[in-house]
Amino acid sequence: MFAGVAVAVGVGGFVANKVIKKKSPPADIIDGKAIAATIRLEIKEAVNAMQAKYKKAPGLAVVIVGERKDSQTYVRMKRKACAEAGIVSFDKDMPASSTQEEVLQAVKDFNANPNVHGILVQLPLPKHIDEQTILEAISLSKDVDGFHPLNIGALAMKGRDPLFVPCTPKGCIELLDRSNVEIKGKIAAVVGRSNIVGMPAAMLLQKRDATVTIVHSRTPGAESIVKKADIIIAAAGSAEMVKGSWVKSGAVVIDVGTNSVDDATKKTGYRLVGDCAFEEVKFVASKITPVPGGVGPMTIAMLLKNCLEGAQRMYAP
Ligand SMILES: Nc1nc2c(c(=O)[nH]1)N[C@@H](CN(C=O)c1ccc(C(=O)N[C@@H](CCC(=O)O)C(=O)O)cc1)CN2
Numbered sequence: 001m002f003a004g005v006a007v008a009v010g011v012g013g014f015v016a017n018k019v020i021k022k023k024s025p026p027a028d029i030i031d032g033k034a035i036a037a038t039i040r041l042e043i044k045e046a047v048n049a050m051q052a053k054y055k056k057a058p059g060l061a062v063v064i065v066g067e068r069k070d071s072q073t074y075v076r077m078k079r080k081a082c083a084e085a086g087i088v089s090f091d092k093d094m095p096a097s098s099t100q101e102e103v104l105q106a107v108k109d110f111n112a113n114p115n116v117h118g119i120l121v122q123l124p125l126p127k128h129i130d131e132q133t134i135l136e137a138i139s140l141s142k143d144v145d146g147f148h149p150l151n152i153g154a155l156a157m158k159g160r161d162p163l164f165v166p167c168t169p170k171g172c173i174e175l176l177d178r179s180n181v182e183i184k185g186k187i188a189a190v191v192g193r194s195n196i197v198g199m200p201a202a203m204l205l206q207k208r209d210a211t212v213t214i215v216h217s218r219t220p221g222a223e224s225i226v227k228k229a230d231i232i233i234a235a236a237g238s239a240e241m242v243k244g245s246w247v248k249s250g251a252v253v254i255d256v257g258t259n260s261v262d263d264a265t266k267k268t269g270y271r272l273v274g275d276c277a278f279e280e281v282k283f284v285a286s287k288i289t290p291v292p293g294g295v296g297p298m299t300i301a302m303l304l305k306n307c308l309e310g311a312q313r314m315y316a317p
């Protein structure tokens with residue numbers, strides 16, 4: 001944001017009024033990587049306490065179908081995070097040619113395994129597999145991704161709480177809470193309406209007494225709606241879509257996007273950018289998450305938290 005400051009400038013006895021455009025100071029950075037690291041330590045302590053008391057560790061089944069590089073990276077990160085927290089991971093790596101029946105069977109086997117407290121199927125699945133059918137086969141009490149329609153339904157209802165809340169939206173709320181951002185009574189805009197982020201994020205904000213608008217690709221005047229928001233969750237999956245001009249001065253911006261864009265200056269040939277034009281938005285917002293290092297690490301921390309909570313419900317209901 002630019003603040004117009006009128007100053008008197010003297011030049012060789014000549015004084016003129018000149019407006020100097022002064023940039024607002026940049027937003028505070030919400031350090032998701034650091035917050036996630038703190039949460040992962042908290043989880044590790046709780047896992048140790050569970051071991052000491054019940055001689056049991058939480059178990060997480062991680063199912064991946066196919067060889068997508070990004071999915072393999074996320075699954076590797078999840079398994080490493082489990083190991084560090086003392087959560088036992090049960091691996092099921094299946095070829096892209098697996099049939100829907102084979103994936104269903106893997107889920108059913110994990111449903112029946114008493115040492116498994118959480119089951120996640122990495123998304124997206126290969127095209128020939130019906131995602132919804134697989135997600136609905138996961139036992140409600142092990143649905144650590146929170147994608148089962150009954151968990152989503154409870155999230156949508158007043159007076160009901162789901163057994164599990166989807167990890168990325170849960171991470172967004174945790175970032176707001178741990179950054180002392182009040183949600184109650186605030187105007188919020190969620191950009192994007194996906195089942196795994198936008199829609200549940202909107203429901204969570206509403207449950208916390210924010211007034212929420214979901215903006216999506218068919219929303220007329222999206223910019224002017226977003227500009228009214230005190231809290232913006234950008235989850236459209238579109239690189240740098242939310243410009244500085246879309247953001248109200250002082251708004252808090254949570255950027256869920258992880259879009260890779262070509263960058264010849266990088267060894268990898270690409271870099272990650274969010275759904276917000278960070279270099280513009282940071283001069284308008286009061287707080288903002290970076291990409292990478294914002295919401296992404298929280299997704300994994302919340303997965304561990306959900307798995308721990310699932311195990312705690314089984315041993316100490
Ligand atoms: N079953 C699920 N599938 C998918 C989910 C999910 O929650 N459950 N979410 C996404 C991918 N995802 C986890 O699975 C995920 C995405 C990004 C990150 C992350 O830490 N990103 C880092 C950058 C990592 C990099 O360098 O590539 C960051 O933002 O700092 C973690 C998890 C889709 N599928």
Ligand SMILES: [Mg+2]
Pocket residue numbers: 125126127128129130131
């Ligand atoms: Mg499909």
